[in-house]
Amino acid sequence: MTNPNSSAGLLERLFKLSENKTTFRTEIIAGMTTFLTMCYIIIVNPMILSETGMDHGAVFVATCLAAAIGCFVMGIIANYPIALAPGMGLNAYFTYSVCLGMGVPWQTALAAVFVSGLVFIAISMFKIREAIVNAIPMSLKLAIGGGIGLFLALIALKNAGIIVDNPATLVGLGDLKQPTVLLALFGFLMVVVMHHFKIRGAIIISILVLTAISTFLGLSEFKGVVGQIPSIAPTFMQMDFEGLFTASLIGVIFVFFLVDLFDSTGTLVGVSHRAGLLKDGKLPRLKKALFADSSAIVAGAALGTSSTTPYIESSAGVAAGGRTGLTAVIVGLLFIACLFLAPLAQSVPGFATAPALLFVGVLMIQGITHIDWDDITEAVPAFLTIVFMPFTYSIADGIAMGFISYALVKLLTGKASTVPYMVWIIAVLWALKFAMFGG
Template sequence: MATPNPSSENMLERLFKLSENKTSFRIEVLAGVTTFLTMCYIIIVNPMILSETGMDHGAVFVATCLAAAIGCFVMGLIAKYPIALAPGMGLNAFFTYSVCLGMGVPWQTALGAVFVSGLVFIAISLFKIREAIVNAIPMSLKLAIGGGIGLFLALIALKNAGIIVDNPATLVGLGDLKQPSVLLALFGFLMVVVMHHFKVRGSIIISILVLTAISAAMGLSEFKGVVGAVPSIAPTFMQMDFDGLFTASLIGVIFVFFLVDLFDSTGTLVGVSHRAGLLKDGKLPRLKKALFADSSAIVAGAALGTSSTTPYIESSAGVAAGGRTGLTAVIVGLLFIACLFFAPLAQSVPGFATAPALLFVGVLMIQGIVHIDWNDITEAVPAFLTIVFMPFTYSIADGIAMGFISYALIKLLTGQAKTVPYMVWIVAVLWAIKFAMFGG
């Protein structure tokens, strides 16, 4: 791999302190490519999910690439961490299936909610409020939220693949496993699992591309090409609608966007930094700058036309490849920019080809529930309700609400009210009032 000329190399050294971090230009580029390959599936999956709300597929594709690039550039150049950002899985599902399709909220208003949640993030990131909120929420609920979103994504994946179908007698049932699309989806999932086991980089995107090729060859979908003109972003750019946004229901939506991304982003920042050996005395240096990168990317993404942008746990793949500085994130951002010219390929992917990706991300997200104290029934029950209410009500928000309300009530009725953080009481009471006044 070619190295930059001496003047450029000196500039990179001054900017990213490569020698001090025991890395090099070559290692950082390799790490950036590795991270990109593990997360670039989002440029295909995100437009497909958000377009179900009526948003223009091409515009969302461009917004996804640009929002990811902006987040990576800010993280790399300001916070100087090897952590990549892109529109988050789970948050896009909440945007589409819970808010727009479930509540009937126009996508323009939902983008307004994302924008406001980003502004709230920026405000609390300037102080230490964000850390205080994260620390106040019981670990069992934090882990349960991630697990519940994992099951929610799994349900969406199985439905999109036709593996689970509507059944009037039993609510849901098993689909026709003889259908080519179903068989291909199952094959794709096994492909991802096997490649992940053998640590193949880009296993998810490889699966999507292989299924797309097979589908086109079998005549199940239309292949529109690989490279083409960049689609117009005009249909989604600056389309946020703030009229009627501050009703009780939509304030709850803003809160869920805020809460889910709060745990997701903070946990990812700390987890990836720990793996990279960047924590000092258990704390993350330049945390405020990292939080600013996260929150500013949310605001930029909403303005461009996509759901919340968040740090990706897949960044740990780049860290494992040696990435230690913000140059890794900058490389990822440049690769997302390059993806703008691959819109025809993204539009060629059939729905069932992305189902394995959603299902596998669900597997990764649910793994954290093993750390819940299942022997303490006062912790186990609220965690369980959080997890099961998300897929069974088809709503991440309702799962979070049931978790907080049940946690407060069970602790109160078992004489442990004093152990409940004040933030849990506030959230539980607000959700209870919402249900009492406006129903589900």
């Protein structure tokens, strides 16, 4: 009989291992598996956010700590095998659309993330979040994910030098003979092949291999693997709320909120379904899971990173047998251990992360196959959502065009009564924003 005071007894009471038909060893393996599939974020996130002027080392620490906090809360409070970290797509929106595109200081952008997290906490206490998600047409939900996938692909191709500026045609093909371009293409193929053969950690392996080759060829400087933990002071509690509540920045808060709303809810349900944790199609302890998500956003913004969200890569750990929050806790502990790997993160050249962004784009765009392309009133708004994101270099503009066109097309084809009231509200708000303040 298990001693209730032993560590094994504590873990059993906390995570209900037996009830969920799992073991301590299985949860450890599952946690390590999930971590290997998503730990690329400790390299990619600081690289993206540092383009705003944020300190690379501080963002690296904030990324590790925000991920760890999110995993711990999800694991201990909600008891789900779902790991969290700063989200891909959201960090790109933060950097390229808000800070570089709109000229918003990163301190103000962090304040917008913080407020969006507070809104999440508020609506998660009630059933407002589910009501909003259910009210948005499935075609627009799927299109938003697909559009972000193309947006990430454009960023990846630009960072790798595969796509370059062309005054005559806006964009053009880069010099494919450049070593960095060839290495980026090689890295992408490496990820694809490893993913096909179900090799865990394909993305991080690709990044490390490209970094090693780049160092050997003298294309980048190797700064070591293990070192002192960087100071988080340059980003910690640096949020600037002054001037945040203007029309344009309220739109920014809304996009942070909306994108994470779909991303996190979809991931929670999808991973839980694969783990067999849904009961009658519903997620038990949903409020606790939503609290873990929203509290991680707030904590991450305070530390100095863009929105933290559940990772679909958690399904890799579930496939390895993870069924409880212990899996998420293991992932959190491994992120803490990564704090000592700052020199390695700083050694990675920009082109080495391009394959990761491009491959994540592949994964995100797959959902558009479920859009009803035969219904033109669904297809056109979905198409506009998808193409406006990369072509305007703005996730927000893509979402706006999707909602506005959805309402207009349905209205003009006599299907206005089928449009949920929430879509009308969002469409009108975006239309007013464009009318009063422009793009």
